[in-house]
Amino acid sequence: xxxxxxxxxxxxxxxxxxxxxxxxxxxxxxxxxxxxxxxxxxxxxxxxxxxxxxxxxxxxxxxxxxxxxxxxxxxxxxxxxxxxxxxxxxxxxxxxxxxxxxxxxxxxxxxxxxxxxxxxxxxxxxxxxxxxxxxxxxxxxxxxxxxxxxxxxxxxxxxxxxxxxxxxxxxxxxxxxxxxxxxxxxxxxxxxxxxxxxxxxxxxxxxxxxxxxxxxxxxxxxxxxxxxxxxxxxxxxxxxxxxxxxxxxxxxxxxxxxxxxxxxxxxxxxxxxxxxxxxxxxxxxxxxxxxxxxxxxxxxxxxxxxxxxxxxxxxxxxxxxxxxxxxxxxxxxxxxxxxxxxxxxxxxxxxxxxxxxxxxxxxxxxxxxxxxxxxxxxxxxxxxxxxxxxxxxxxxxxxxxxxxxxxxxxxxxxxxxxxxxxxxxxxxxxxxxxxxxxxxxxxxxxxxxxxxxxxxxxxxxxxxxxxxxxxxxxxxxxxxxxxxxxxxxxxxxxxxxxxxxxxxxxxxxxxxxxxxxxxxxxxxxxxxxxxxxxxxxxxxxxxxxxxxxxxxxxxxxxxxxxxxxxxxxxxxxxxxxxxxxxxxxxx
Amino acid sequence: xxxxxxxxxxxxxxxxxxxxxxxxxxxxxxxxxxxxxxxxxxxxxxxxxxxxxxxxxxxxxxxxxxxxxxxxxxxxxxxxxxxxxxxxxxxxxxxxxxxxxxxxxxxxxxxxxxxxxxxxxxxxxxxxxxxxxxxxxxxxxxxxxxxxxxxxxxxxxxxxxxxxxxxxxxxxxxxxxxxxxxxxxxxxxxxxxxxxxxxxxxxxxxxxxxxxxxxxxxxxxxxxxxxxxxxxxxxxxxxxxxxxxxxxxxxxxxxxxxxxxxxxxxxxxxxx
Numbered sequence: 044x045x046x047x048x049x050x051x052x053x054x055x056x057x058x059x060x061x062x063x064x065x066x067x068x069x070x071x072x073x074x075x076x077x078x079x080x081x082x083x084x085x086x087x088x089x090x091x092x093x094x095x096x097x098x099x100x101x102x103x104x105x106x107x108x109x110x111x112x113x114x115x116x117x118x119x120x121x122x123x124x125x126x127x128x129x130x131x132x133x134x135x136x137x138x139x140x141x142x143x144x145x146x147x148x149x150x151x152x153x154x155x156x157x158x159x160x161x162x163x164x165x166x167x168x169x170x171x172x173x174x175x176x177x178x179x180x181x182x183x184x185x186x187x188x189x190x191x192x193x194x195x196x197x198x199x200x201x202x203x204x205x206x207x208x209x210x211x212x213x214x215x216x217x218x219x220x221x222x223x224x225x226x227x228x229x230x231x232x233x234x235x236x237x238x239x240x241x242x243x244x245x246x247x248x249x250x251x252x253x254x255x256x257x258x259x260x261x262x263x264x265x266x267x268x269x270x271x272x273x274x275x276x277x278x279x280x281x282x283x284x285x286x287x288x289x290x291x292x293x294x295x296x297x298x299x300x301x302x303x304x305x306x307x308x309x310x311x312x313x314x315x316x317x318x319x320x321x322x323x324x325x326x327x328x329x330x331x332x333x334x335x336x337x338x339x340x341x342x343x344x345x346x347x348x349x350x351x352x353x354x355x356x357x358x359x360x361x362x363x364x365x366x367x368x369x370x371x372x373x374x375x376x377x378x379x380x381x382x383x384x385x386x387x388x389x390x391x392x393x394x395x396x397x398x399x400x401x402x403x404x405x406x407x408x409x410x411x412x413x414x415x416x417x418x419x420x421x422x423x424x425x426x427x428x429x430x431x432x433x434x435x436x437x438x439x440x441x442x443x444x445x446x447x448x449x450x451x452x453x454x455x456x457x458x459x460x461x462x463x464x465x466x467x468x469x470x471x472x473x474x475x476x477x478x479x480x481x482x483x484x485x486x487x488x489x490x491x492x493x494x495x496x497x498x499x500x501x502x503x504x505x506x507x508x509x510x511x512x513x514x515x516x517x518x519x520x521x522x523x524x525x526x527x528x529x530x531x532x533x534x535x536x537x538x539x540x541x542x543x544x545x546x547x548x549x550x551x552x553x554x555x556x557x558x559x560x561x562x563x564x565x566x567x568x569x570x571x572x573x574x575x576x577x578x579x580x581x582x583x584x585x586x587x588x589x590x591x592x593x594x595x596x597x598x599x600x601x602x603x604x605x606x607x608x609x610x611x612x613x614x615x616x617x618x619x620x621x622x623x624x625x626x627x628x629x630x
Numbered sequence: 631x632x633x634x635x636x637x638x639x640x641x642x643x644x645x646x647x648x649x650x651x652x653x654x655x656x657x658x659x660x661x662x663x664x665x666x667x668x669x670x671x672x673x674x675x676x677x678x679x680x681x682x683x684x685x686x687x688x689x690x691x692x693x694x695x696x697x698x699x700x701x702x703x704x705x706x707x708x709x710x711x712x713x714x715x716x717x718x719x720x721x722x723x724x725x726x727x728x729x730x731x732x733x734x735x736x737x738x739x740x741x742x743x744x745x746x747x748x749x750x751x752x753x754x755x756x757x758x759x760x761x762x763x764x765x766x767x768x769x770x771x772x773x774x775x776x777x778x779x780x781x782x783x784x785x786x787x788x789x790x791x792x793x794x795x796x797x798x799x800x801x802x803x804x805x806x807x808x809x810x811x812x813x814x815x816x817x818x819x820x821x822x823x824x825x826x827x828x829x830x831x832x833x834x835x836x837x838x839x840x841x842x843x844x845x846x847x848x849x850x851x852x853x854x855x856x857x858x859x860x861x862x863x864x865x866x867x868x869x870x871x872x873x874x875x876x877x878x879x880x881x882x883x884x885x886x887x888x889x890x891x892x893x894x895x896x897x898x899x900x901x902x
Contacts, residue, residue: 118850192847198824199807199849205742206849292825294761296773297806298742301761310825311808351695376810376845377821378802378828381725385718392710399706400699406663407698409670416674424667431663435656438710442717444724445649448817451810451845515633517814521847526854 071161073146080143087134094127099543118207120523121190128193136467140332145258151581152252154243159236167230178219184211197290197311201282204297217276224273231265245590252579252594256356257335260363264324272321290314319370327366333470342595344420347412349595358397365394375443376450384443391441418492422473426466433462454514460507485567491559498552505545509538583611635814638836642817733799740809740822743851749785757781785874790859793867794837802828810845834861
């Protein structure tokens with residue numbers, strides 16, 4: 044495929060299939076799949092956000108009765124927290140950056156004609172959808188959804204008697220995760236094959252957009268990290284239903300009844316290792332695509348190339364590689380050997396270095412060229428702001444001595460909601476505002492977009508920043524109520540109340556976004572070709588163009604007629620050789 | 631920093647200094663980065679208003695790369711390494727030392743949803759426990775085996791009482807699921823993992839009462855799984871020990887803190 048011949052242009056393209064279902068639903072067209080993934084992510088984020096509001100409201104008004112449900116019991120609270128985390132991490136922060144966006148632009152960005160395995164790619168979507176349905180079914184089975192958090196530590200997750208929701212609800216969770224693993228591995232294998240095997244003519248690795256480098260890294264991480272998670276899910280299922288005891292130790296007693304027989308003992312630590320070997324790379328699977336988007340959009344909206352392209356590629360690969368060796372920092376207080384704590388602290392600090400390198404490059408980019416504060420650019424700046432504010436607490440939590448106080452407090456909740464959730468979601472918004480014309484040929488409304496940005500930014504800081512203080516005060520996660528003997532908890536109630544008001548505002552601001560998305564599809568400004576005057580191939584007028592240069596040729600020195608030179612155009616004065624006469628350019 | 635509860639542990643002084651230094655450093659880095667972002671946005675807005683051409687652009691020189699990327703990166707890396715080294719001193723002092731021989735020995739057992747504290751008694755040896763003997767309603771929540779002579783003088787308490795100024799060696803266990811043993815006032819946290827025995831050492835210094843929490847979600851009563859640490863003088867500690875009735879049945883946990891089998895919701899009571 045890397046050496047197309049002129050005869051390829053003679054072959055008539057296959058006619059698109061007819062009928063609504065063939066074209067829009069049971070399709071292998073990656074762009075239609077992108078829309079389906081986006082709709083799936085939208086459904087998941089709406090449910091996940093509503094659950095988070097239930098959490099916030101219950102925390103400050105514990106007696107409030109929810110419509111159609113009534114007052115919450117402690118196990119309901121934990122079930123809501125578990126489902127919120129699972130939905131957001133898997134079905135929003137993995138599905139959208141790692142499945143929807145590559146389907147939307149990956150093929151075009153590398154100048155390919157199609158995915159390497161289109162049917163595998165389509166199958167991955169349907170398995171993801173099945174996984175979502177199985178997960179949501181947990182709400183409706185007897186005893187409801189599981190209560191063991193999105194990390195599902197055994198034995199709480201391994202023995203149905205350990206709590207309400209740990210029976211059928213937990214089974215739903217395990218099956219959903221196993222299905223999700225299969226889907227994620229299939230789609231990532233397809234992306235990897237596509238990037239390696241189907242790049243168009245002239246698309247060398249040195250010309251790949253940084254978004255593609257991000258997807259290359261995150262897809263490799265997905266394949267490596269989701270396989271142990273799949274194994275862990277199978278083992279947990281075997282513990283529950285096949286009499287195995289991978290995670291149930293000798294001497295296990297639940298509610299006064301011995302649950303394990305001697306000689307068959309396993310250890311919950313095995314789950315912790317398997318889960319976090321997935322769990323930490325998962326963070327980078329969620330955020331690396333956003334980092335790629337940030338580089339691309341900063342280049343576009345400052346009209347300057349990305350400085351140190353190779354440096355950025357190296358940093359991305361380094362983050363991916365190091366990301367596989369830091370899982371132990373989730374287990375500092377789990378009785379690891381203290382030397383292991385030191386070692387994982389060291390690897391965690393090491394991964395902060397390439398991350399800081401990327402941040403410094405982005406900050407330097409802000410002061411070069413002329414920044415245009417469009418909505419996608421604002422969301423990129425928001426991403427940058429959250430990535431820094433959430434990332435800076437990373438080196439604190441990387442120190443085992445400090446983590447021995449902060450672990451599982453709201454300080455950690457603040458950390459990952461800023462660096463993973465808010466930075467992640469803001470980069471998703473940046474991508475959606477930026478690529479929206481690819482799907483609708485219209486631009487989203489700028490005024491609404493800016494209102495959406497500013498309200499979201501302020502409300503997100505209002506929601507997650509004060510959580511640092513609650514964490515410093517020692518408030519643990521997963522507490523349905525701040526009751527009991529801790530004297531400092533009542534003084535946290537005003538902070539908690541402020542967080543809840545901010546969270547309500549944050550959720551309300553997303554209504555502006557939803558309105559904008561659906562309204563602009565009909566009434567948005569017509570985008571025309573290449574509305575952002577971008578250089579990467581998804582904006583190329585040709586179907587699968589030849590690549591003639593580096594990805595981010597912006598600025599007066601780019602060699603283009605204006606201040607940019609797209610990848611599909613040659614720098615005219617400097618061109619020593621034209622591979623195809625104009626009339627014979629393969630379209 | 632005033633957000634932290636008052637510290638009562640010997641290592642907590644160093645911990646508080648370390649955390650304060652880290653938080654200050656990170657806070658100023660946070661402020662500096664956000665100021666840079668806002669400054670860039672203001673410059674962009676001003677330039678657009680003045681509608682004058684931007685300064686002529688030079689291709690990126692090595693000097694600009696040096697000053698905007700490489701040097702700051704080196705400084706930040708040095709800072710990270712400094713953080714790692716300073717905190718490693720504390721970590722090594724806390725965790726990479728042999729147990730103090732004269733330490734007070736207490737075994738902590740996490741059970742859904744209570745903490746139990748067992749003192750080994752005069753013989754200094756914890757008696758045998760058996761899962762089959764676990765029976766909280768009958769006053770033997772840990773399953774102490776009465777046929778073992780070592781268990782006869784064991785003291786089981788729902789309150790952790792410790793003398794001030796003496797090192798303590800906690801032996802951390804869990805009967806059912808993973809619990810997180812967390813004493814904010816002692817700057818102390820470690821998971822109690824079923825099937826494993828963990829050790830946690832510290833020296834309580836300031837007499838007083840400190841809440842003990844569970845920091846790892848362990849089931850529906852997770853938020854209620856709280857106990858108290860009472861740090862008292864050595865004499866008072868000895869008096870308290872002497873007043874304990876040895877043997878398992880001495881135990882009377884706060885009744886509401888125990889959720890027995892009978893109170894677990896049955897499938898019939900599932901949600902509407």
